[in-house]
Structures are given as C-alpha cells and as structure tokens.
Amino acid sequence: MLRTRFVVFALFMVLSCFIVFPVYASWVQSFQRGDWTICLPDHWKANAGQYSGEALWIYNETLTNFVGYYANIKIESIDTWVTSWLPWDSSACKDLYVWHEFQGENTNIKVGINVVAHADLWGLIGKKQVYGCILINSTEYTFTWGIPSFLGSQNYVQVWVTKANNSEVNIKIYHYPNLLENPTLLEDTTINVGSQWFSHVAIKRYVRHDQYGGWTSRNDGKFEAYLVEENFAFTPQQFPEHKTFGENIWDAFIRGLINLVKPIPEWIRNGLNILYDSFKFITSLFGMFFNIAFTLLPLLVPIFILWFLSCSADCIDQGSFTPLAEMFYTIIDFVRGVIQTIANLLHAIWDIITFWS
Numbered sequence: 001m002l003r004t005r006f007v008v009f010a011l012f013m014v015l016s017c018f019i020v021f022p023v024y025a026s027w028v029q030s031f032q033r034g035d036w037t038i039c040l041p042d043h044w045k046a047n048a049g050q051y052s053g054e055a056l057w058i059y060n061e062t063l064t065n066f067v068g069y070y071a072n073i074k075i076e077s078i079d080t081w082v083t084s085w086l087p088w089d090s091s092a093c094k095d096l097y098v099w100h101e102f103q104g105e106n107t108n109i110k111v112g113i114n115v116v117a118h119a120d121l122w123g124l125i126g127k128k129q130v131y132g133c134i135l136i137n138s139t140e141y142t143f144t145w146g147i148p149s150f151l152g153s154q155n156y157v158q159v160w161v162t163k164a165n166n167s168e169v170n171i172k173i174y175h176y177p178n179l180l181e182n183p184t185l186l187e188d189t190t191i192n193v194g195s196q197w198f199s200h201v202a203i204k205r206y207v208r209h210d211q212y213g214g215w216t217s218r219n220d221g222k223f224e225a226y227l228v229e230e231n232f233a234f235t236p237q238q239f240p241e242h243k244t245f246g247e248n249i250w251d252a253f254i255r256g257l258i259n260l261v262k263p264i265p266e267w268i269r270n271g272l273n274i275l276y277d278s279f280k281f282i283t284s285l286f287g288m289f290f291n292i293a294f295t296l297l298p299l300l301v302p303i304f305i306l307w308f309l310s311c312s313a314d315c316i317d318q319g320s321f322t323p324l325a326e327m328f329y330t331i332i333d334f335v336r337g338v339i340q341t342i343a344n345l346l347h348a349i350w351d352i353i354t355f356w357s
Helices: 002-018 195-199 245-260 266-318 322-356
Strands: 027-034 038-040 043-046 053-059 068-081 092-104 107-120 125-136 155-163 168-176 184-192 202-212 220-231
Touching: 027 202, 043 202, 068 092, 068 107, 068 125, 092 155, 092 195, 092 220, 107 155, 107 168, 107 184, 107 220, 125 155, 125 168, 125 184, 202 220, 266 322
Parallel strands: none
Antiparallel strands: 027 053, 038 043, 043 220, 053 202, 068 155, 068 220, 092 107, 092 202, 107 125, 155 168, 168 184
C-alpha cells in the first residue's frame, strides 16, 4: 500500500513538470457576472444565447514609478443576427467593451474601447466598427462615442498610456484593421496629472458585453477577443504613423460599402477585398505622384520663366505671336490630359462600385 502511494506521488510530480497550469499572479478577479464561455484576464468569449456579462480584475501590484502601459487586444470575431421576423424586431447589436482604469493621486483615468456589430433590416445590411474613449475622474464606465473605424480582416486595438513629461500623461488608442496598413488613431489625449501621480498608480481591467435588438427580442450574437501583449513599464521609441484624414475617409467609404452588404457570398466579399487592396495601391501611386509634383514645383517656376523668355525672343525674331501661342496650347493640352486621366480613373472606380450594387 505504501509502495503504491509512493508510485502515485512520484508519477504526479513527474507529470507536473510537463503540464503548464494557467496562473495569473498579477491579476485578481474582483467579480464576474452574467453569461460567458471564457472569462479570463486575457481572453473573453461569449457564444450565441449568452446575451450579457461583465467582469472586473485588479492588478495586484501598485506601480510606484509609472513610465507607461501598453496593451494589444486582438478582436478575433464579433457577429450579430436577427432571430425574429416581426417588423419591430428587425435589428440586432452586439457590443464588447474593454476598459483599463488608472488611479493615481487626485486623478482617475479610464481608457476604453467599444467593438460593435450591428445588423438591420433582418440582417440584410450591417456594419462592424470600433470606437475609443477616454474618461477623466469618472465614477462610472460610461462610454462616449467619437469617430469610428470599420473592422477589417485582422483587427488589433492598441492602448498606449505613456509619461509625456514630469506632470503629463499621453494616451493614444490605435486600431489596425490588418497588419499591412497604418493604424487609425481613435483617440489622442494629453492630461495634466501632476508629478505625484506617477509615484502611485493602481490599474483595473473591466470587460463587458451586451446584446440588443428590437422591441420584443434581443436577437442574438457572439464574440471572442483576447490580450496579445501587455507591458507595465512601456517606453515607446516612436509612435506608429497613423492614417491621414484623407485615408480615413477613403477607408470609411470602402469598408462601409463592404460592411453594408452583409449577406453576399464569401467569394464576392473576397473580390471586394481584392478591389479594395487595388484601390489602395492606386491611391498610393497618386500620392507618390503628387508628392513628386509638389517637390518639383519650385523647379518648374524658373523652367517656365526660361521657356516664356525663349518663346518671347522667338516672337520678336519671327515677328509673330505663334511661338507664345504654341507654348500656351501645350500647357492647356497637358492640363487637360491630366484632368481627363483622373476623370477616367474615377469613372472606372464608380463603374466597379455600381456593378456590385
């Protein structure tokens, strides 16, 4: 009997060397409520029929010399659909909120993201977006919505909380619709917190999901997201180069078009993604062309002056205005050609868009 117990104990010790048990030594859960499939400090998931839930974790180490915090969250999936055919139940909405709270001396900062999937007209149209939000000295996790960013094929949301100087903290929220594009800057705020704030910072993480719908039915939805990376002593060498205003408008138009027509077949969606990548390549070529043109513009002025003087000399020599007239006709033809090329390109893009509508 004693020998058997010894063998079992020895086998358990050997197996424990090879089995890795998940341990979250730094995050302590304060509470968990509602419906969850997975509810961990770094992994959150709810399936169909799990309508709402919330959870709070507290980081059990107070940061005594705060320099920065970084979190990279991957939105694996989020979907919603209509389960009722009643006229007043024609819409559905699935919301995911992830908050990080930073409490220092006299100042509380809450940094949140909201990922939302929305379906309307019984699922005929829909959209998927992500928002950022920053609250100062707020007692509740009350989200205020700003400018959204449409979800892409692979979605990462990054939270950057960094020490700007001895009395200010800078907060940035980036959304990467995929890893090949520059991110969209959702929020960028600098807050004066005072020098003592950095010497005692406590951190909390609050996650919530909700399902909304029509008057008599919440309809249904699901989501999954997880924390890819976090750093409690984050000091960035440089910030990412985010998209310009024009790029954001272009992305909103194209991704809004793709999100709008939800039930189309997968092969058509893949075709739209290919078209989107092609449009991005064309616009990047246009951007490169205009950058070169603006760079060469100061050189064109003396060239134009020399050309004008040369044509003027030819006019005097020939006793005719023909050289100057030919010069201006050449310039007009060039400008007309550029305008016609841009118009043809825009017309081709519009034909492609109307083809899918």
